[in-house]
Amino acid sequence: MxxxxxxxxxxxxxxxxxxxxxxxxxxxxxxxxxxxxxxxxxxxxxxxxxxxxxxxxFGGQPGAMTVGxxxxxxxxxxxxxxxxxxxxxxxxxxxxxxxxxxxxxxxxxxxxxxxxxxxxxxxxxxxxxxxxxxxxxxxxxxxxxxxxxxxxxxxxxxxxxxxxxxxxxxxxxxxxxxxxxxxxxxxxxxxxxxxxxxxxxxxxxxxxxxxxxxxxxxxxxxxxxxxxxxxxxxxxxxxxxxxxxxxxxxxxxxxxxxxxxxxxxxxxxxxxxxxxxxxxxxxxxxxxxxxxxxxxxxxxxxxxxxxxDRGELVRSARRGFRPSLFARVGSVVCRSKAARAVFGFTLALTRRERPYLRTVVPMAATTLVMAVVLTRPRASGTAAPMLVAGCLYYLAILPTFVYGVARVSEHAEARWWFDALPFSEPSAALEGGAKAILCGTLLPIAAFACVAASSCFESLAWRDGLLVFVALAALDCVSARFFMRKIPFSTAPSLQIHYRDLVTTFAILAVIGLLVFVHWLSTLHFAVWAAALALYAVAFALGWRALARLTPAP
Amino acid sequence: MAGELAISMRGVRKRFGSKCVLDGIDLDVHAGEIVGYVGPNGSGKSTTIKLLLGILPDFEGEIRVAGFDPRHAALEIKRRVGYVAENAVLYESLTIAEFLLFVGRVHGLDDATIERRAVACLESLELEQRVSSRISELSKGMRQKVLLTAALLHRPQVLLFDEPLSGLDVHSQMLVKEVLRQFAQAGRAVLFSSHVMDVVERLCTRIAILDGGQLVAHGTFDELTRTLRGGSLEGIFAAITGDGDAQERATRIVRAIES
Structure with a gap:
């Protein structure tokens, strides 16, 4: 042009x-x-x-919000x-x-x-x-x-x-x-x-x-x-x-x-x-x-x-070709070799890419700490169990920006590798990327928050913590379908926000409200709790399976 | 007869943590000279150029570029130096003209001078038709031409060129080599870093070979061939930097891949 x-x-x-x-x-x-x-x-x-x-x-990007x-x-x-x-x-x-x-x-x-x-x-x-x-x-x-x-x-x-x-x-x-x-x-x-x-x-x-x-x-x-x-x-x-x-x-x-x-x-x-x-x-x-x-x-x-100085923000482990514990998960959760390859690539870059670290780590840590801190009783009183659960469910907001930031790379010019490599199924790249973000970022955060709230502050029963975790895992999986549209770490940095992402974010906020309501119902009777857990587990399984069928943006 | 001293390095050492990447470099470049600066990958060539520009201020030893110490007068050096980096970054969303206007203005040139000089350069480099194109649309060779133009715009006294011919077509390579010769004849100093040995051999008045952060050989091509008994710079380079038998190593690679 x-x-x-x-x-x-x-x-x-x-x-x-x-x-x-x-x-x-x-x-x-x-x-x-x-x-x-x-x-x-x-x-x-x-x-x-x-x-x-x-x-x-920002100029001329369809669907993108302007600075103004x-x-x-x-x-x-x-x-x-x-x-x-x-x-x-x-x-x-x-x-x-x-x-x-x-x-x-x-x-x-x-x-x-x-x-x-x-x-x-x-x-x-x-x-x-x-x-x-x-x-x-x-x-x-x-x-x-x-x-x-x-x-x-x-x-x-x-x-x-x-x-x-x-x-x-x-x-x-x-x-x-x-x-x-x-x-x-x-x-x-x-x-x-x-x-x-x-x-x-x-x-x-x-x-x-x-x-x-x-x-x-x-x-x-x-x-x-x-x-x-x-x-x-x-x-x-x-x-x-x-x-x-x-x-x-x-x-x-x-x-x-x-x-x-x-x-x-x-x-x-x-x-x-x-x-x-x-x-x-x-x-x-x-x-x-x-x-x-x-x-x-x-x-x-x-x-x-x-x-x-192009030094790394965090020290990298000197492993050579030996995969880390998280990287080994890739060979278990990804079916195709292409998906496993992108899993390893994405997981490594979630620990190195400066835009990702600078954006996701502070926001995730803040959301996590706030969610856990809010579960702690005030100095003058006790925490309401529903408030505790509500705070934890708020962690479901993380995918709204984590998947978005994971598209961006400061070395986006290396994208040609993806064009040159023989990917037989384009969705395999998205599957590997989405699973790496889930297993390397989102699920560990959800698990940590639920364990912390259940064990450290004792403001949440273990069974409630389990329910929250499975619900969050299901929502994180399902939301990948809406946010994961491009191969991770292959797009040049830009601060554009798509209206579609905003709509999905508001939808997730509404779902969080629904989850809190279901959580309240689950406290009334064990059967409701068991039914909710089963429902979330099915949603997680379906969402996880759907990750293999993600369609890239045109 | 050597001209005025443009670049002087005395006992230059640079460490990154515990790793010593430059170890006691002594090198002079005079006005009117093109000094070839060659070495294997990771030998410290680009680091040397960054030290000369004052981009990396923390080093041991003494450096003077155009009479200035990069530790205390990096700005003065940058005003007098034209630099082409090996992996240069450009503003992708700017047009060629906008980028050159930006660089020229930073050097304090007025827009008319920038346009006059840039158009002359771009015409010779056969890029004048693309002057309104965004840099993101340019090929590697075209980007290199933009970088060369940007490096010459402000009439620098010293040229620090790190792989300047990378990506250029044959005509442009010949042109750039001739430009460098004429710049040197006009009394400018050129430090020319490259892996293309035959270009260095034919273009440079002196050659410095770097290996493992140390200057292992230094002199004119004739001096190097006389003392090191080689027929070509490539042969001398391979012998000095201890690359050994390329055929044997190639066989090892092919066997590993085939197995």
Whole structure:
């Protein structure tokens, strides 16, 4: 496919994100140069990255969601989350609750987005092969990636601030609400982004370029689990009063808590000119600049070297031709040699492919930890058995993204092997791939969660744990039919989401509800439990058999 | 008469963990020279080039490229070097023109200069008709031509070419060799890494042979044939790098496969 028009003239982008990002970059030139960035090169690299993100990967793909639509969905979720803060303002007329709920939700959601998405943008090695040999400095590359996520963050900040600002303006001090909340939201957004960049800079400084990617992977994993499960775990382990007490007995905590800075800004705009209020309010502006400045000061060198290193994220076992325990399963569960071959190939890459590890491991670990943690009784009470089962059934959501991510490879150009090798049955490749993902990722996670919930926390009877496991295994098998349409690890990375996948995801959510209902019925009588178990076992057997008849996408 | 010193390596050592991939490399490349850098797979050729560019900053010894130390002035080096990588990565979704505009702009060139130089290169490489094609549609040889053009756009003082003729048709290979000769005559230094021994033999003014991370032979082709008593570079290379009897090893492979 050729591009029409004069090939040498600068193609004007139609993307709002590209144009707005460049417009903002041009107006921030002085600040950018102050950070030690070569502005001319920065602008070229930034334009390239935003264009690639918005046009190349998404443009013209039938059935694919655009970046804009994805942004609108996240923005809508943030507006909805902001309503909680707005309602708190309406009901209580308390600025403290209003600010804590609004900013807490925003910081939590943005941090989660940073760990799962923005960190991948910052650490993306895909264009380093092009840039490493060109005169582009480490700071310029980091700066362009930082700027790439800055505008989406600002737009999301506007969404997060809309409801609390409007509601606050009617019920609280109008000037304080109209000015303080949007500024606070932007400030905390910058603090989160700068904090993430600072973590990257510190990790690079401490471990050096050779081990950087591996360390960042584990950090990202730990952060994702902490964000997902941390609040739940804290809620169950630490009594609420302890935190409140600590906060009141140690007033200095206000200095390190951005939300207290935001409250001070609100108070300042409401007429409180005490020196403590002034100083805390000043931190709204100083903190993001200080964190960002520190991050860029530390990122003088080695960032390109760290990303250019194609080392593995996790250590690989030096087995030679000796198969691992999981790999041996392939020869048992796959009937044809072609399926066994793809089973081994897929299983190996589920342990090596960076896009898979970076996406699946944090999300699976988070879902797993949350499912297990939620089964633990709260500090002040006991866990309801139905809630425990419901949490475990939620693990059925994993296939919705695991199969999707398993299509993608950063070495997709190796796909020609599949075209060149004599596959007599195209479905054999899909069978081997699907079974490898089931046996190597999905079923072990389900088994671990059920055993953990049944044995460690004793909040679930063993027979209930067994029922949940068989139900999950059946659903994982059946859902492969809908998600497993391409040979694993053979498609170039792209963030496209198909509407069909969304529909299947909603269908799975509905099935999870049904499973919870059946689980409740199974607690009423042993016969119902036995019938449900038999039904799930049959569904699993049928689903497993159907894996040999998967049809590839055209 | 040797020109100005363009590349200098003194006692260069590079380790990846406990594995030493370069062990005490001493090599100079002067302006006006084409130095062939040859060695078996995994001998450290590409690692050397990455060290010269400052892509791998952690090494022992001293390196100077165009007078700059890659540990402290990698950017200055990259401004003066044209690099063709063995396994180069390109932006697949860009057209040839868009990619060359991107590279040229990063080097600080204005669009008119980029277009003028790129069109001249692409016309000679018979790629001007594909200038609006996306890189993902190009064959290996066409990609190599784009890489060569991108490496020359900014008029580099030093050329670091890692298998630059890979995938090129015969006409393009002849053209690139002639371009390299004329660049060298114009006072530029070229470090030319390749496995095609007869090209290295005929094109390069000096040849450095690397084996197991060490420089095992170094000199002009005449010096190498005199001291090592070989008739061709291929023969000298096989003798030095201890590849042994190819026929015997081939027989072993065929027997293993046939059994």
């Amino acid at each position: 050729s591009v029409r028009g004069n090939p040498w003239s600068s193609r004007k982008s139609s993307s709002f994100l590209v144009n707005a990002t460049l417009w903002a970059a041009d107006r921030s030139r002085r600040w950018i140069e102050l950070a030690g960035i070569d502005f001319a090169v920065f602008r070229v690299v930034l334009e390239q990255r935003v264009r690639m993100g918005t046009e190349a990967k 639509l994805g942004m609108i969905l996240v923005g809508f979720a943030l507006v909805m989350a902001g309503l909680g803060s707005g309602v708190a303002a309406l009901v209580t007329r308390q600025p403290t609750l209003w600010m804590w709920i609004g900013q807490g939700a925003w910081i939590f959601m943005l941090t989660s987005l940073c760990v799962n998405y923005f960190a991948n943008v910052l650490l993306d090695p895909s264009d380093i092969g092009v840039l490493a040999s060109r005169p582009v400095g480490d700071r310029t590359i980091v700066g362009s990636r930082f700027a790439e996520v800055l505008l989406p963050t600002a737009l999301l900040a506007l969404c997060a601030a809309s409801a609390p600002t409007v509601f606050g303006a009617f019920t609280l001090h109008p000037l304080g609400a109209l000015v303080a909340f949007p500024l606070a939201t932007l400030s905390s957004g910058l603090v989160v982004l700068a904090g993430m960049t600072l973590v990257v800079a510190l990790a690079l400084r401490v471990v050096g370029p050779v081990r950087f990617q591996r360390v960042m992977f584990w950090l990202q994993l730990a952060a994702a689990i902490s964000i997902g499960a941390g609040p739940q775990l804290a809620n169950r382990v630490i009594p609420m009063g302890t935190l409140t007490e600590a906060y009141s007995t140690h007033p200095w905590l206000a200095w390190v808590n951005p939300i207290e800075h935001h409250l001070a800004l609100y108070a300042l705009l409401g007429g409180d000119f005490e020196s403590r209020t002034l100083t805390l309010a000043a931190l709204v502006f100083v903190l993001p600049v200080a964190l960002g400045g520190l991050a860029f000061a530390l990122l003088r060198q080695d960032f390109i070297a760290a990303l250019a």
